[in-house]
Amino acid sequence: xxxxxxxxxxxxxxxxPEALGVADWEALHRxxxxxxxxxxxxxxxxxxxxDAVEAAVVVLEDSPHFNAGHGAALCEDGRHELDASIMNGxxxxxxxxxxxxxxxxxxxxARAVMERSGxxxxxxxxxxxxxxxxxxxxxxxxxxxxxxxxxxxxxxxxLAQRGGIGRASEAERHGTVGxxxxxxxxxLAAATSTGGYNNKxxxxxxxxxxxxxxxxxxxxxxxxxxxxxxxxxxRHVVAHELAARMRHGGATLEAASRALMEEELxxxxxxxxxxALDASGQVVAPFNTLGMARGWVDAEGRxxxxxxxxxSCLGRL
Amino acid sequence: xxxxxxxxxxxxxxxxPEALGVADWEALHRxxxxxxxxxxxxxxxxxxxxDAVEAAVVVLEDSPHFNAGHGAALCEDGRHELDASIMNGxxxxxxxxxxxxxxxxxxxxARAVMERSGxxxxxxxxxxxxxxxxxxxxxxxxxxxxxxxxxxxxxxxxLAQRGGIGRASEAERHGTVGxxxxxxxxxLAAATSTGGYNNKxxxxxxxxxxxxxxxxxxxxxxxxxxxxxxxxxxRHVVAHELAARMRHGGATLEAASRALMEEELxxxxxxxxxxALDASGQVVAPFNTLGMARGWVDAEGRxxxxxxxxxSCLGRL
Numbered sequence: 001x002x003x004x005x006x007x008x009x010x011x012x013x014x015x016x017p018e019a020l021g022v023a024d025w026e027a028l029h030r031x032x033x034x035x036x037x038x039x040x041x042x043x044x045x046x047x048x049x050x051d052a053v054e055a056a057v058v059v060l061e062d063s064p065h066f067n068a069g070h071g072a073a074l075c076e077d078g079r080h081e082l083d084a085s086i087m088n089g090x091x092x093x094x095x096x097x098x099x100x101x102x103x104x105x106x107x108x109x110a111r112a113v114m115e116r117s118g119x120x121x122x123x124x125x126x127x128x129x130x131x132x133x134x135x136x137x138x139x140x141x142x143x144x145x146x147x148x149x150x151x152x153x154x155x156x157x158x159l160a161q162r163g164g165i166g167r168a169s170e171a172e173r174h175g176t177v178g179x180x181x182x183x184x185x186x187x188l189a190a191a192t193s194t195g196g197y198n199n200k201x202x203x204x205x206x207x208x209x210x211x212x213x214x215x216x217x218x219x220x221x222x223x224x225x226x227x228x229x230x231x232x233x234x235r236h237v238v239a240h241e242l243a244a245r246m247r248h249g250g251a252t253l254e255a256a257s258r259a260l261m262e263e264e265l266x267x268x269x270x271x272x273x274x275x276a277l278d279a280s281g282q283v284v285a286p287f288n289t290l291g292m293a294r295g296w297v298d299a300e301g302r303x304x305x306x307x308x309x310x311x312s313c314l315g316r317l
Numbered sequence: 318x319x320x321x322x323x324x325x326x327x328x329x330x331x332x333x334p335e336a337l338g339v340a341d342w343e344a345l346h347r348x349x350x351x352x353x354x355x356x357x358x359x360x361x362x363x364x365x366x367x368d369a370v371e372a373a374v375v376v377l378e379d380s381p382h383f384n385a386g387h388g389a390a391l392c393e394d395g396r397h398e399l400d401a402s403i404m405n406g407x408x409x410x411x412x413x414x415x416x417x418x419x420x421x422x423x424x425x426x427a428r429a430v431m432e433r434s435g436x437x438x439x440x441x442x443x444x445x446x447x448x449x450x451x452x453x454x455x456x457x458x459x460x461x462x463x464x465x466x467x468x469x470x471x472x473x474x475x476l477a478q479r480g481g482i483g484r485a486s487e488a489e490r491h492g493t494v495g496x497x498x499x500x501x502x503x504x505l506a507a508a509t510s511t512g513g514y515n516n517k518x519x520x521x522x523x524x525x526x527x528x529x530x531x532x533x534x535x536x537x538x539x540x541x542x543x544x545x546x547x548x549x550x551x552r553h554v555v556a557h558e559l560a561a562r563m564r565h566g567g568a569t570l571e572a573a574s575r576a577l578m579e580e581e582l583x584x585x586x587x588x589x590x591x592x593a594l595d596a597s598g599q600v601v602a603p604f605n606t607l608g609m610a611r612g613w614v615d616a617e618g619r620x621x622x623x624x625x626x627x628x629s630c631l632g633r634l
Binding site for chain 2: 092099127201202216231235237240249
């Protein structure tokens with residue numbers, strides 16, 4: 001029997017320590033911990049990695065503190081379009097959705113696409129309609145809106161009106177949530193969900209719903225969920241590149257992860273991060289930004305969460 | 318200076334020799350040859366691989382004999398949704414569109430997304446609107462419809478009404494067109510375009526617009542465009558897997574291509590094929606189906622086209 005492992009992230013576009021008040025930081029940490037608990041609870045009772053990553057991501061989607069589900073970024077038209085994907089390392093089954101507008105938990109919909117649609121990727125209205133048909137929670141688009149995102153969009157629009165660029169800063173483009181897990185039977189899984197970035201063009205799809213770019217899992221190799229400038233992750237097929245460096249290049253998870261950031265992606269000069277784990281449960285969670293909301297469970301079953309350099313121990317979960 | 322190379326395909330779901338009349342086979346071969354000429358003309362005058370693959374794919378999109386652009390498969394709602402992508406091996410720049418309904422040449426739109434949108438993947442109405450805004454040819458959705466596709470959809474619907482499955486056969490799901498090229502400066506590029514498959518669910522996206530799945534190009538390694546059961550190509554990240562086996566596993570194009578089909582994908586038991594070339598202009602064009610419309614230019618500058626086992630020489634292009 002394998003010792004289960006779990007790692008998750010809430011995006012590598014974390015605000016500076018002084019940008020949020022104490023209450024907001026506390027709430028954000030509480031939700032990170034809740035997501036870790038939700039995923040770990042599945043693994044502890046012997047459940048599959050696939051259920052664990054879905055459970056963790058659902059908590060992050062429902063939290064207003066992360067850019068996915070409720071709390072998602074707003075498109076240039078003032079509405080939300082959400083992307084998500086999930087992958088099962090045991091059989092490489094995968095499901096994904098892009099530009100959905102009415103499904104409360106896109107990661108649940110991605111899983112339903114994988115298991116019940118005969119497709120791997122469903123786009124737009126058709127994906128929302130499928131969600132409704134199979135009984136997943138449908139919500140009005142404004143369910144996803146938080147005051148913080150409305151304010152951010154208004155600021156970008158005002159900037160554009162004054163002749164500025166009006167585009168989300170590079171750092172603001174890194175809001176995503178995701179998780180990777182290894183279960184007691186040795187199976188790996190990963191999931192990712194996002195609202196994209198503030199003032200993004202309608203119809204823009206990033207790496208989060210792209211298998212091999214934002215999400216990848218393969219038993220015996222690794223599971224990974226990415227965050228960062230989505231376009232760069234699509235072009236470099238980042239999630240699959242990590243697996244390929246391990247599988248065909250013989251690299252360890254740590255070496256492959258380091259080479260990916262310091263060689264493959266170094267020339268891109270954008271913010272990036274990911275959480276990944278290998279078949280032995282080893283975890284990496286690198287990022288090159290100010291901070292990345294993240295958490296994991298170590299081999300002794302202790303939970304850790306953090307956003308900037310320091311991690312806090314939650315004790316044994 | 319490198320000797321340029323070009324390879325293209327019109328899908329691995331080719332009909333049996335007896336399924337089409339002589340005139341249709343002639344017309345199909347004529348359009349294959351025209352696509353090869355169009356791409357090769359760019360390379361011969363020293364143009365970039367990116368222009369060559371776009372030119373070749375545009376001809377295949379405009380031909381009624383291939384499942385892309387005019388001649389595309391119909392969705393279950395009797396309309397067309399088209400997917401395409403393009404990638405430049407020199408800088409890994411890429412562009413893609415999915416579920417577009419009104420843009421005459423989706424591959425041109427994919428290129429415009431790459432060069433002028435700041436995005437890598439644009440979906441649905443927003444992609445069509447972008448095309449219109451920048452002046453690409455917009456057409457009514459029925460522009461893409463051919464009698465053959467209308468008949469095929471009617472047959473599937475009738476089958477479903479009689480209690481049959483009403484789904485396109487596995488073989489029918491392999492309509493796609495694509496090209497890979499190497500130019501005189503040693504740059505690689507690839508492009509892919511498709512209408513999906515007959516009676517496909519609205520909103521379904523396959524591998525053709527997914528960088529790393531249906532299309533990939535990287536200077537010094539390879540360029541590849543895939544055809545086959547899209548979902549399998551997405552889950553196995555096939556196009557990038559070929560590159561990874563060469564880049565990290567040290568395999569030649571031929572060995573990597575063979576291992577991909579005979580090991581990586583063998584368990585999937587679906588129809589598949591691709592055209593790919595390496596940095597020296599070596600071409601592979603494997604398929605495991607009855608036939609794959611395909612063509613290439615050899616090192617002596619002679620063009621070859623074929624659909625089933627035999628290839629016909631077009632002489633020096």
